[in-house]
Amino acid sequence: MVVVDYGAGNLRSVARAIAHVDAPPVISADPADIDRAGAVVLPGVGAAADTMANLRSRGLEQPLREYIAGGRPFLGVCMGLQALFEYSEEGGRQDCLGVLPGVVRHFGRSALKVPHMGWNTVEWTRDHPVIEGIPSGEHFYFVHSFYPEPAHADDALGITEYGLEFASLVARENVVASQFHPEKSSDRGLQFYANFIRWAQAGGQTSASAAAGANLAR
Amino acid sequence: MLTRRIIPCFDVDRGRVVKGVSFVELRDAGDPVELARLYDREGADELVFLDITASSDDRSTVYDMVAATADEVFIPFTVGGGIRSALDMKTMLELGADKVSVNTAALQRPELINEGAYRFGSQCIVVAIDARGVHGTPGTWEVYSHGGRQATGRDAVEWAKEAVERGAGELLVTSMDTDGHQTGYDIPMLRAISEAVTVPVVASGGAGSPVHMAQALTEGHADAVLAASIFHFGTYSIRQVKAELAAAGLPMRPVP
Numbered sequence: 001m002v003v004v005d006y007g008a009g010n011l012r013s014v015a016r017a018i019a020h021v022d023a024p025p026v027i028s029a030d031p032a033d034i035d036r037a038g039a040v041v042l043p044g045v046g047a048a049a050d051t052m053a054n055l056r057s058r059g060l061e062q063p064l065r066e067y068i069a070g071g072r073p074f075l076g077v078c079m080g081l082q083a084l085f086e087y088s089e090e091g092g093r094q095d096c097l098g099v100l101p102g103v104v105r106h107f108g109r110s111a112l113k114v115p116h117m118g119w120n121t122v123e124w125t126r127d128h129p130v131i132e133g134i135p136s137g138e139h140f141y142f143v144h145s146f147y148p149e150p151a152h153a154d155d156a157l158g159i160t161e162y163g164l165e166f167a168s169l170v171a172r173e174n175v176v177a178s179q180f181h182p183e184k185s186s187d188r189g190l191q192f193y194a195n196f197i198r199w200a201q202a203g204g205q206t207s208a209s210a211a212a213g214a215n216l217a218r
Numbered sequence: 219m220l221t222r223r224i225i226p227c228f229d230v231d232r233g234r235v236v237k238g239v240s241f242v243e244l245r246d247a248g249d250p251v252e253l254a255r256l257y258d259r260e261g262a263d264e265l266v267f268l269d270i271t272a273s274s275d276d277r278s279t280v281y282d283m284v285a286a287t288a289d290e291v292f293i294p295f296t297v298g299g300g301i302r303s304a305l306d307m308k309t310m311l312e313l314g315a316d317k318v319s320v321n322t323a324a325l326q327r328p329e330l331i332n333e334g335a336y337r338f339g340s341q342c343i344v345v346a347i348d349a350r351g352v353h354g355t356p357g358t359w360e361v362y363s364h365g366g367r368q369a370t371g372r373d374a375v376e377w378a379k380e381a382v383e384r385g386a387g388e389l390l391v392t393s394m395d396t397d398g399h400q401t402g403y404d405i406p407m408l409r410a411i412s413e414a415v416t417v418p419v420v421a422s423g424g425a426g427s428p429v430h431m432a433q434a435l436t437e438g439h440a441d442a443v444l445a446a447s448i449f450h451f452g453t454y455s456i457r458q459v460k461a462e463l464a465a466a467g468l469p470m471r472p473v474p
């Protein structure tokens with residue numbers, strides 16, 4: 001298990017949560033570590049521009065794309081989710097890794113407070129090993145001003161309502177990404193990490209990923 | 219639906235929780251980690267640690283406390299008190315705090331808010347505002363610094379707006395008029411500030427009952443309520459507060 005170290009503010013929290021439910025992960029910015037990892041977690045908070053600049057300056061963009069293309073289990077958290085899409089509306093337009101089809105939008109001109117901060121419910125759209133044993137409608141902790149809009153509705157595994165309905169958990173083949181912070185979501189969040197680790201150890205394969213693969217082929 | 223947050227606050231001196239927390243089940247009522255774990259089990263949505271350590275020589279004690287808490291507690295927590303620079307913010311965040319709260323240092327040098335928001339993101343920069351009503355001018359409140367000891371001449375609503383423009387992601391608003399009295403939060407001030415800004419507002423100062431909290435969240439338009447004594451002295455458990463607020467129609471994360 002490798003947690004990618006590119007200066008993200010929640011790096012330690014993510015690593016601590018993983019250590020709490022399993023073994024301490026390798027914290028690394030070395031592309032070679034990513035290349036040989038059995039599972040990779042990309043944390044992140046803050047601004048998309050900083051996140052992408054930090055990934056670029058450390059030469060991590062291509063290694064991450066190649067790792068994901070290789071079909072091995074991957075988890076993105078918060079900004080680590082947003083970085084996977086084609087681009088973010090942050091600061092006009094910020095190009096991201098483009099491994100998930102879709103874009104990242106701002107909550108924008110609603111009457112709601114931004115950032116979306118606090119505990120909100122997540123409704124599952126289907127089954128997946130990473131949510132095993134966690135009931136639909138459980139509360140998870142959020143802090144963000146932008147939200148993902150996957151191009152394929154099937155990629156949304158969890159839906160949350162904040163002025164509008166958005167994909168708060170995304171799953172496509174070997175990639176899982178949460179907009180919420182499981183490392184700050186108490187026991188349910190730790191359960192999510194334990195589930196991810198078990199799924200990753202099993203190779204990150206699901207019937208859902210086969211279905212997603214079929215979609216991709218189409 | 220986004221729930222309203224219930225946030226217990228601890229005063230910490232040299233890495234120990236002070237102001238007498240009385241729970242029979244605690245082995246060590248001064249141990250921040252044990253307390254944080256207890257409040258997590260009780261359903262606290264977040265925690266706030268206010269470091270009141272007087273001597274900067276004892277600064278390392280709070281660092282140890284933050285790291286130990288982050289190792290064991292998996293809900294968000296904010297650390298305030300003694301944060302004077304972007305470096306102080308960085309230290310706390312890297313040790314595991316999710317947010318840092320600034321008060322006096324931001325009043326003395328408001329650019330600190332910009333620096334923190336730029337380097338670490340608005341989501342982790344909380345600006346704490348201590349204010350009290352201006353005599354003879356209803357509907358206006360003056361900001362105080364240095365733990366409420368020094369008047370600043372600043373209007374609380376104007377300072378709240380400026381703090382948010384500079385990048386604060388949340389405001390922690392304490393009324394010095396109501397703080398410690400347990401007779402309810404300062405609802406007009408909360409409402410004036412909450413309506414003036416676009417970021418979440420945490421109400422502080424005056425909680426004596428769940429009814430007061432409900433008032434802060436409804437009439438005061440606050441997004442979260444912070445309290446110390448009523449939880450620490452066991453007057454109400456977080457579980458009880460959440461049950462009462464949920465019954466009053468406020469969205470609450472249920473206690474597991």
